[in-house]
Amino acid sequence: MTAKENKAAGNPAESETPDPFDLDALRAQPLEGSLVTRELSTVPVRRPKKNEFFRVHPDPDYVVDAYTFVHEVGMDKETYWVTAGLRAELLEHLQPTRLFTCVNRADVTFLWPAKLPDAGGGGGRSWSVSALEAAERAKTSWLRIHGNKDTGAYDRFVARAELPEPKFEDKTFGELVRIAFKDRIIDSIDHSLVKEIYGLI
Amino acid sequence: MRDLPFREVWAVDFEFISAEGNRPVPVCMVARELRSARLFRLWQDELPEAPPFPVDEGALLVAYMAAAELGCFLQLGWPMPARILDLYTEFRAQTNGIKLPLGRGLLSALSFHGLPSITKDEKATWQALVLRGGPWTPAERAGILSYCQGDVDVLGPLLCRMLPGIRAEPKGLGQALLRGRYMAAVARMEHVGVPVDTAMLGRLRAGWPALKLDLIREVDQDFGVYEGSVFKLARFAKWLADRGMAWPLTEQGRPSLEDDTFREMAKLHPEVAPLRELRHALSDLRLEHLAVGTDERNRTGLFPFGARTGRNTPGSTRFIFGPSVWLRGLVKPGTGRAIAYIDWRAQEVAIAASLSGDERLLDAVQSGDPYLAFAKLARLVPGDATKATHPQIREQCKRCVLGANYGMQAASLAYRIDGTKADAERLLQALARAFPVFWQWSEDTVDRGMLLGRLSSVYGWPLRVTRDTRPTALRNYPMQANGAEMLRIACCLATERTIEVCAPVHDAILIEASAGGIRDAVAGAQQAMVDASRAVLGGLEISSSVEIVSWPERYSDPRGAAMWAKVTALLDKYEQVREVG
Numbered sequence: 001m002t003a004k005e006n007k008a009a010g011n012p013a014e015s016e017t018p019d020p021f022d023l024d025a026l027r028a029q030p031l032e033g034s035l036v037t038r039e040l041s042t043v044p045v046r047r048p049k050k051n052e053f054f055r056v057h058p059d060p061d062y063v064v065d066a067y068t069f070v071h072e073v074g075m076d077k078e079t080y081w082v083t084a085g086l087r088a089e090l091l092e093h094l095q096p097t098r099l100f101t102c103v104n105r106a107d108v109t110f111l112w113p114a115k116l117p118d119a120g121g122g123g124g125r126s127w128s129v130s131a132l133e134a135a136e137r138a139k140t141s142w143l144r145i146h147g148n149k150d151t152g153a154y155d156r157f158v159a160r161a162e163l164p165e166p167k168f169e170d171k172t173f174g175e176l177v178r179i180a181f182k183d184r185i186i187d188s189i190d191h192s193l194v195k196e197i198y199g200l201i
Numbered sequence: 202m203r204d205l206p207f208r209e210v211w212a213v214d215f216e217f218i219s220a221e222g223n224r225p226v227p228v229c230m231v232a233r234e235l236r237s238a239r240l241f242r243l244w245q246d247e248l249p250e251a252p253p254f255p256v257d258e259g260a261l262l263v264a265y266m267a268a269a270e271l272g273c274f275l276q277l278g279w280p281m282p283a284r285i286l287d288l289y290t291e292f293r294a295q296t297n298g299i300k301l302p303l304g305r306g307l308l309s310a311l312s313f314h315g316l317p318s319i320t321k322d323e324k325a326t327w328q329a330l331v332l333r334g335g336p337w338t339p340a341e342r343a344g345i346l347s348y349c350q351g352d353v354d355v356l357g358p359l360l361c362r363m364l365p366g367i368r369a370e371p372k373g374l375g376q377a378l379l380r381g382r383y384m385a386a387v388a389r390m391e392h393v394g395v396p397v398d399t400a401m402l403g404r405l406r407a408g409w410p411a412l413k414l415d416l417i418r419e420v421d422q423d424f425g426v427y428e429g430s431v432f433k434l435a436r437f438a439k440w441l442a443d444r445g446m447a448w449p450l451t452e453q454g455r456p457s458l459e460d461d462t463f464r465e466m467a468k469l470h471p472e473v474a475p476l477r478e479l480r481h482a483l484s485d486l487r488l489e490h491l492a493v494g495t496d497e498r499n500r501t502g503l504f505p506f507g508a509r510t511g512r513n514t515p516g517s518t519r520f521i522f523g524p525s526v527w528l529r530g531l532v533k534p535g536t537g538r539a540i541a542y543i544d545w546r547a548q549e550v551a552i553a554a555s556l557s558g559d560e561r562l563l564d565a566v567q568s569g570d571p572y573l574a575f576a577k578l579a580r581l582v583p584g585d586a587t588k589a590t591h592p593q594i595r596e597q598c599k600r601c602v603l604g605a606n607y608g609m610q611a612a613s614l615a616y617r618i619d620g621t622k623a624d625a626e627r628l629l630q631a632l633a634r635a636f637p638v639f640w641q642w643s644e645d646t647v648d649r650g651m652l653l654g655r656l657s658s659v660y661g662w663p664l665r666v667t668r669d670t671r672p673t674a675l676r677n678y679p680m681q682a683n684g685a686e687m688l689r690i691a692c693c694l695a696t697e698r699t700i701e702v703c704a705p706v707h708d709a710i711l712i713e714a715s716a717g718g719i720r721d722a723v724a725g726a727q728q729a730m731v732d733a734s735r736a737v738l739g740g741l742e743i744s745s746s747v748e749i750v751s752w753p754e755r756y757s758d759p760r761g762a763a764m765w766a767k768v769t770a771l772l773d774k775y776e777q778v779r780e781v782g
């Protein structure tokens with residue numbers, strides 16, 4: 001191959017003899033940097049698991065009180081976001097909830113829909129109160145919670161080890177909520193769950 | 202080829218006789234200058250005291266598997282060429298990771314590039330005639346020379362086809378010449394060879410048939426897993442259960458009997474090592490294949506760049522540093538001589554730290570014990586812990602760090618740390634938290650390979666990614682390929698500085714010198730290894746550990762020491778019985 005052909009093929013032509021003894025000149029820089037961007041596609045909406053140490057985002061912009069709809073199928077519960085326009089319509093079926101932004105030790109971000117206590121002091125109040133207290137405590141400490149049927153409340157277990165500060169996702173709360181509820185939003189009376197509530201299907 | 206920056210380009214090929222374990226004996230040589238077409242056809246008795254063509258920096262020597270040609274150079278007392286381009290290494294580089302139906306030989310390279318060639322059978326016929334040895338008739342001589350010239354004449358067209366690929370990368374030609382430089386080091390190492398206790402080898406070979414059965418009886422006393430000479434899986438399963446020893450299982454739920462499994466588990470449970478050695482000795486050991494020359498040295502082709510990582514792949518039954526580690530007891534320096542086994546410390550972790558740029562991992566490496574440093578960072582041990590005070594946790598951390606280099610999952614790690622899957626998961630999570638930059642770089646490496654279809658070491662040893670490439674292989678590639686690169690450069694530097702390197706052994710080298718000169722030789726070799734690590738890692742120095750063995754002592758690998766002791770005791774017993782008889 002001539003120099004001209006080599007150039008046409010896009011190959012560099014050496015102006016001088018490459019020296020196999022000049023190791024510095026022959027070394028290529030290690031490839032750096034990621035070729036991919038991680039996109040957060042799932043944010044679970046659930047209570048912290050009993051063995052899961054977690055932290056709650058301390059920024060008040062990362063918590064909201066909302067009315068949610070909890071769909072129960074057997075042992076499974078799924079929490080749905082209800083748009084503002086439908087809340088009055090569905091109020092008696094909705095659950096007042098405080099939605100906390102949490103992260104566990106594996107850096108998984110999730111939203112914890114903690115039930116707010118009934119104003120009338122009905123049954124289960126101590127569960128709700130202890131959950132909210134645990135969430136407050138988790139803004140500054142790693143802890144896990146475990147339901148205690150004898151006390152009717154959550155026990156808190158605070159980590160004694162010096163653990164690193166939590167790593168929250170670099171997203172706004174609104175973005176996290178949109179990802180978390182992307183396919184669980186009730187925004188119309190034509191939604192199948194609304195029809196189910198009214199016995200239409 | 203015309204714009205290659207060399208005054209002359211010489212294609213060279215030797216025919217030679219290579220008796221098992223001995224140095225090559227040149228039969229003839231053909232050399233052609235590829236631009237002017239000047240030609241030398243020289244029979245063995247015509248070969249001059251110096252090469253008939255220039256070998257300075259302005260002349261390029263082109264060959265296919267140049268180590269063989271350069272072995273003939275050494276045999277003839279010729280100086281090594283300053284610039285070598287080996288089309289075998291370049292064909293390996295060009296196709297690394299791709300399955301080749303015709304193998305890696307010259308005929309395969311020609312076929313791959315659409316060039317005509319003689320048939321495999323024709324080649325085999327001529328090779329057989331050469332290896333038959335002389336005397337050759339005048340017609341046979343002419344035929345052999347023409348066959349040799351045929352291998353030279355195809356190198357020009359092959360070079361033209363391969364050059365665009367070699368020069369596709371900005372430093373491609375220089376990196377190819379560096380690989381050629383290593384072929385000179387390979388020739389020097391094959392020339393030196395490994396000193397072997399041939400008297401002991403003779404005893405072993407003679408006694409092997411009886412030894413096999415006695416070894417089963419001897420080793421099996423501690424296991425009870427053999428019935429006669431048959432290994433019984435059910436008995437082995439019971440032996441494991443009786444000890445509560447977790448062992449990797451096959452898909453069918455039976456204990457895995459793979460040699461790799463035994464080797465890994467023997468590291469964790471040293472009591473298993475004799476059984477592993479025995480199983481390997483009974484199934485794969487071919488003592489008669491061990492290549493030992495008349496000068497009492499093990500010498501076999503190192504097959505440079507044989508592995509995808511670029512590591513050497515010498516034949517496991519021919520090479521003394523094959524899988525039967527107990528057999529390394531045969532390595533013994535001659536009278537007045539000494540050998541030294543020099544091994545980089547924590548080489549893989551140092552490569553990972555340097556290339557990923559993880560400062561915390563670099564600090565851990567520079568602490569001298571990265572595994573203990575990880576244990577401290579993960580708060581698994583107190584800050585004042587040492588290898589002596591916390592050996593078990595350090596070992597678990599070592600397995601975790603090394604396993605993570607190739608993406609080991611919790612289930613596999615659990616066996617290796619003798620813990621539960623949950624323990625292994627916690628340890629892997631701790632590692633990711635302790636060294637987040639390394640962890641991300643490791644993920645990026647897999648992504649890069651999958652997206653671009655190619656990974657490369659810092660001196661340009663490439664891997665093509667195909668649909669069969671495992672992500673774990675990609676993840677581990679930077680450590681292995683750059684580790685291999687480091688070893689190659691160390692071998693170049695050491696042999697060029699006239700140190701007698703007997704053989705490269707994974708990430709170590711074995712050198713030899715007079716008993717009085719071994720300390721200086723070790724210092725020189727260690728400096729070469731430091732220089733190589735600095736070159737590959739952009740300045741980071743990796744230190745090495747040394748084990749010196751002087752005559753009349755012999756080399757011993759701790760993993761095979763128990764087996765070696767049993768074998769030698771049995772051989773002694775046979776001889777006592779013979780003497781009494």
